[in-house]
Amino acid sequence: MFEAIAFYFFSAILIASAVMVIAARNPVHSVLFLILSFFNAAGLFVLLGAEFLAMILIVVYVGAVAVLFLFVVMMLDIDFAELKRGSLQYLPFGALVGLILVAELVMAGSVWVLKPAVVAAKASATPAGVTNTVALGRILYTDYVYYFQIAGLVLLVAMIGAIVLTLRSRPGVRRQVISVQNARTAAMAVDMHDLKPGEGA
Amino acid sequence: MQLANFLSGLGWNHSLAWFVSQFVLILIFDVVLLVMIAYLLLADRKIWAAVQMRRGPNVVGPFGLLQTFADLFKFLFKEVIIPAGANKVIFMIAPLITVTLAFAGWAVVPMQEHWVVSDINVGILYLFAMSSLGVYGIIMAGWASNSKYPFLSALRAAAQMVSYEVSIGFVIITVLLFAGSLNLSDIVRAQAGTGILPHWYVFSILFPMLPIFFVSALAETNRPPFDLVEAESELVAGFFVEYSSTPFLLFFLGEYLSIVLMCAMCSILFLGGWLPPLNIAPFTWVPGIIWFLLKICFFFFMFAMVKAMVPRYRYDQLMRLGWKVFLPTSLLWVVLTAGWVLFVRPHL
Numbered sequence: 062m063f064e065a066i067a068f069y070f071f072s073a074i075l076i077a078s079a080v081m082v083i084a085a086r087n088p089v090h091s092v093l094f095l096i097l098s099f100f101n102a103a104g105l106f107v108l109l110g111a112e113f114l115a116m117i118l119i120v121v122y123v124g125a126v127a128v129l130f131l132f133v134v135m136m137l138d139i140d141f142a143e144l145k146r147g148s149l150q151y152l153p154f155g156a157l158v159g160l161i162l163v164a165e166l167v168m169a170g171s172v173w174v175l176k177p178a179v180v181a182a183k184a185s186a187t188p189a190g191v192t193n194t195v196a197l198g199r200i201l202y203t204d205y206v207y208y209f210q211i212a213g214l215v216l217l218v219a220m221i222g223a224i225v226l227t228l229r230s231r232p233g234v235r236r237q238v239i240s241v242q243n244a245r246t247a248a249m250a251v252d253m254h255d256l257k258p259g260e261g262a
Numbered sequence: 263m264q265l266a267n268f269l270s271g272l273g274w275n276h277s278l279a280w281f282v283s284q285f286v287l288i289l290i291f292d293v294v295l296l297v298m299i300a301y302l303l304l305a306d307r308k309i310w311a312a313v314q315m316r317r318g319p320n321v322v323g324p325f326g327l328l329q330t331f332a333d334l335f336k337f338l339f340k341e342v343i344i345p346a347g348a349n350k351v352i353f354m355i356a357p358l359i360t361v362t363l364a365f366a367g368w369a370v371v372p373m374q375e376h377w378v379v380s381d382i383n384v385g386i387l388y389l390f391a392m393s394s395l396g397v398y399g400i401i402m403a404g405w406a407s408n409s410k411y412p413f414l415s416a417l418r419a420a421a422q423m424v425s426y427e428v429s430i431g432f433v434i435i436t437v438l439l440f441a442g443s444l445n446l447s448d449i450v451r452a453q454a455g456t457g458i459l460p461h462w463y464v465f466s467i468l469f470p471m472l473p474i475f476f477v478s479a480l481a482e483t484n485r486p487p488f489d490l491v492e493a494e495s496e497l498v499a500g501f502f503v504e505y506s507s508t509p510f511l512l513f514f515l516g517e518y519l520s521i522v523l524m525c526a527m528c529s530i531l532f533l534g535g536w537l538p539p540l541n542i543a544p545f546t547w548v549p550g551i552i553w554f555l556l557k558i559c560f561f562f563f564m565f566a567m568v569k570a571m572v573p574r575y576r577y578d579q580l581m582r583l584g585w586k587v588f589l590p591t592s593l594l595w596v597v598l599t600a601g602w603v604l605f606v607r608p609h610l
Contacts, residue, residue: 123394124395135401193383194384
């Protein structure tokens with residue numbers, strides 16, 4: 062009974078907040094609603110028994126990605142009323158894209174034929190005897206290890222690309238070099254002079 | 263659990279009995295936690311005072327034992343002030359989020375063998391998730407206040423907490439590689455050892471990870487020397503400049519709850535949680551929860567001493583420490599630990 066209540070609770074909030082992401086007038090509110098919908102999706106994962114995915118969803122998307130998202134959106138000064146003006150003329154195009162996506166989803170859900178082995182393995186978030194973290198690890202690091210590595214490389218390339226794009230070396234900037242500071246001794250820093258009275262340095 | 267069985271015996275629906283007993287358990291746990299926080303807060307101030315050769319709070323009650331409760335009522339009876347320019351809903355939600363997340367993390371902390379509110383398989387990930395969500399309370403508060411200092415503080419908090427989460431994550435990975443489980447109770451049991459000496463992870467090749475975890479925990483909870491988020495000399499008081507009375511109290515409470523949670527995490531991951539220091543008679547008589555609380559108090563003392571003794575970091579130094587020192591070290595240690603677990607440990 063509680064599972065059903067929890068399911069409807071999470072799903073209702075998930076859908077409502079997903080709608081609010083595009084309906085909210087303030088971009089910061091949109092991001093906060095996005096976070097709320099991530100959170101409820103994680104709740105649905107937990108109900109399915111996929112607790113590892115739920116936690117990873119929260120750690121990666123909510124804990125890191127959405128923070129940076131919020132960080133950027135907070136600093137922008139966007140007038141959304143200005144942006145939304147003339148959105149009506151793009152509406153047919155948007156509706157077309159949406160329709161194509163829905164059609165594809167329906168096709169993927171209905172026309173797709175799965176191998177019998179896959180059908181047997183489907184819908185078992187918690188295989189018998191192992192926790193789903195172990196089960197995921199066993200599949201990810203054996204059968205799909207190359208895909209896993211390729212995904213990692215793609216991320217690495219993206220990271221290096223982002224760094225290269227934003228790296229600039231400005232001349233005349235004094236940087237702190239800790240090793241140089243630590244290597245500095247009294248002999249290097251202090252210069253002793255024996256001054257006579259009335260002569261100065 | 264016993265309450266659930268009792269209620270089922272009275273003819274209650276099983277799931278309803280479970281729900282009610284779990285609710286009562288959580289309520290008791292939280293009240294005990296709050297009282298503990300009240301005295302740890304006093305201890306913090308006393309330690310701080312002792313380092314500065316002051317007396318600390320000593321007026322309310324004997325030795326100032328009731329000082330925290332006096333402060334509590336002071337906060338409760340003050341008027342809540344919401345700035346006119348603030349985004350009111352988010353302004354009020356922010357402290358609630360902070361304190362709720364800080365409480366939620368405690369759900370998976372095992373106090374003793376089988377003494378845990380929720381013994382889930384991914385306990386350590388859950389704790390990590392809850393501590394990384396803590397940044398939202400601060401960002402939302404800073405943004406909703408609609409004022410310069412809180413906003414700057416929110417930006418600092420976002421960058422700082424995301425940076426130090428990375429090294430905390432890697433330290434957690436080394437520990438769970440060693441323990442082979444994400445369940446906190448299993449991690450503690452894996453440190454039990456076989457002989458008289460326990461096999462606490464601080465005494466294994468994971469020992470350099472404890473200082474890294476400890477310092478990252480300081481940064482993650484915005485404790486001095488990493489309290490750039492609320493640096494008084496630059497940002498007045500940071501993200502809670504505009505907060506008063508009960509919302510302020512909630513921030514304060516959430517901050518201390520997450521600090522003590524970090525102390526608990528340190529002792530579970532590295533000092534063997536509820537396990538006694540030696541597996542011989544006088545030590546094993548003491549209940550595990552006492553050992554666990556002693557370890558928490560030890561780490562809390564360390565937190566307090568750091569606050570009293572270390573000057574605040576500059577922001578670029580904070581970032582340098584996080585990204586250029588802790589990240590490579592902990593990443594290297596993940597590789598080393600994985601190699602150790604795979605190639606060396608089976609032959610020991």
